[in-house]
Amino acid sequence: MIPALRLLRSDLRLVRRDAMLFFYLIAPLLLISAVWFGVPAVNDVLISYFAFDLSEYYGLITGASLLLVSLILGCMCGFMMLDERDEYLIQYYAVTPLSRRGYLVCRLAAAVVLSVIYDAVLLLCAAPAPISIAQLFYLLPMAALEAPFIALFLVAYAANKVEGLALTKGAGLFVAVPAAAWFIGSPLKYGFAIFPAYWVYELLKLGHGGQPWRALLLMLAGTGVHMLAVYVLLRRFLRRQD
Amino acid sequence: MRLTAAIAYDIKLQFRHGFYYAYLVISLFYIALLQFLPSSAREMANILLTFTDPSMLGFFFIGGLVLLEKGQDIHNTLFVTPYKPEEYIFSKTLSLTLLSALSSYMIHVSQFGFTTKPLLLMLGVVMTSIFFTLAGMGVAFRCRSLNGFFFLSTLVALVFVLPLSDYLQIWSTPLYHLLPTQASLLLLRSVFEPIPPLQWIYAILLLAGWSGLAFLWARYSFRKFIMLQMGGDGP
Numbered sequence: 001m002i003p004a005l006r007l008l009r010s011d012l013r014l015v016r017r018d019a020m021l022f023f024y025l026i027a028p029l030l031l032i033s034a035v036w037f038g039v040p041a042v043n044d045v046l047i048s049y050f051a052f053d054l055s056e057y058y059g060l061i062t063g064a065s066l067l068l069v070s071l072i073l074g075c076m077c078g079f080m081m082l083d084e085r086d087e088y089l090i091q092y093y094a095v096t097p098l099s100r101r102g103y104l105v106c107r108l109a110a111a112v113v114l115s116v117i118y119d120a121v122l123l124l125c126a127a128p129a130p131i132s133i134a135q136l137f138y139l140l141p142m143a144a145l146e147a148p149f150i151a152l153f154l155v156a157y158a159a160n161k162v163e164g165l166a167l168t169k170g171a172g173l174f175v176a177v178p179a180a181a182w183f184i185g186s187p188l189k190y191g192f193a194i195f196p197a198y199w200v201y202e203l204l205k206l207g208h209g210g211q212p213w214r215a216l217l218l219m220l221a222g223t224g225v226h227m228l229a230v231y232v233l234l235r236r237f238l239r240r241q242d
Numbered sequence: 243m244r245l246t247a248a249i250a251y252d253i254k255l256q257f258r259h260g261f262y263y264a265y266l267v268i269s270l271f272y273i274a275l276l277q278f279l280p281s282s283a284r285e286m287a288n289i290l291l292t293f294t295d296p297s298m299l300g301f302f303f304i305g306g307l308v309l310l311e312k313g314q315d316i317h318n319t320l321f322v323t324p325y326k327p328e329e330y331i332f333s334k335t336l337s338l339t340l341l342s343a344l345s346s347y348m349i350h351v352s353q354f355g356f357t358t359k360p361l362l363l364m365l366g367v368v369m370t371s372i373f374f375t376l377a378g379m380g381v382a383f384r385c386r387s388l389n390g391f392f393f394l395s396t397l398v399a400l401v402f403v404l405p406l407s408d409y410l411q412i413w414s415t416p417l418y419h420l421l422p423t424q425a426s427l428l429l430l431r432s433v434f435e436p437i438p439p440l441q442w443i444y445a446i447l448l449l450a451g452w453s454g455l456a457f458l459w460a461r462y463s464f465r466k467f468i469m470l471q472m473g474g475d476g477p
Contacts, residue, residue, distance in 0.1 A: 012328075027393070027396075045412075076389055078393070079387070079388035079389050080387070080389060082388060083387045083388055086310060086313045086314075087313055120445075154263075160259075160310055161306045161309060161310050161313075161388055162259045162303075162306040162307055162310050163259045163260055164259040164262050164266040164306065164388075165302065165305070165306035165388075166259055166263070166303075167260070167264070169264040169265070169267075169268050170264055170267060173267065173271055175270070176271070177271065180278075183278075229456055242385075
């Protein structure tokens, strides 16, 4: 574990030295503030001009922005690893005491920790739908695993950063497509359940109206699907020769 | 002749790296999304989607293409051949523009069939794509990592997508008429709301002017950050 901490310390030094990386850390905050101020403002416009009440979809918007924050962080983490692979840095790390596994743990742990922080800020302060503490604790494990899922998807399947960019386009769909389940009826929507993000939307659609067992079940299933997805991609990445 | 070969090779490279598959999937997703919308909102959604995604895809992809070549020191070997930097820039731009055009056309035709006259729409897509790819290339030559590229390019893009606030009737200023993207939106919209010739001539000239500037900037960035760094340990 110690070599991983050493890498983390040198990363922090890098962030302090490279102003651009520091600014990149505030990117999710921009999205959070856009949701905070933007959604109520847009709703006012829609109600007065089109008599369309957006607040019906606040749960959906909350889910989408939550997943988007994790998507941004996952992509940043994935891009970093793609860059490091193209520069053969991962090969260097692999022969140091850090090892390939330690390197991966360090990169992914950073993505998880950052997603937990930013997602909690989003849910507590900026979410348009009211979020209970129980919901917060149900959503965070899934949202936190979404970032490593995206990052691993990029590095497990892309041979280099150019392929990684093409896959990023696909990664966005992992978050966008299951949102359709919000509008689709019961038997058909379970088809989306293979997407980890589906469970985040489902949990938000349930709201916090007196179905604690159902919510708990959704959380357990969703976290399970996320962990399975991360595990499968992790295996795939570790099997790669580069 | 050399330019056509270069473009053909760039297209092959992009195909092999999955750009075409990625955009096939993305376009199908947008088509499904548009089907899902009420028909009154479909025209506006078509324009918004076309402007924010297929038209700007070059801006996004050029970062990876340039950074990978930079990392692999391709430029060092490439430019000892007679291949000119200008050809390199044109080839990258035009090949990505083809993908923009294909994807936009597919999305548009899927919704509105062959009933509209999409000439100006497609011209808008092509010119917007050329401008954004050149601008993105200028940024990419200066960057060392993907995250750095996306940070800088987001700043650049933020300025240029401002005219969307005029289209969505949130906020407007006459200064928008100086931005190339105002012209892009004008051309894209003209497929549904015909505009007088003077307006589309203005839009085409404005986009052409900005694309010229973007080309000069990309070439300057190339000289400064690629050419002058060659032979050494690199930046």
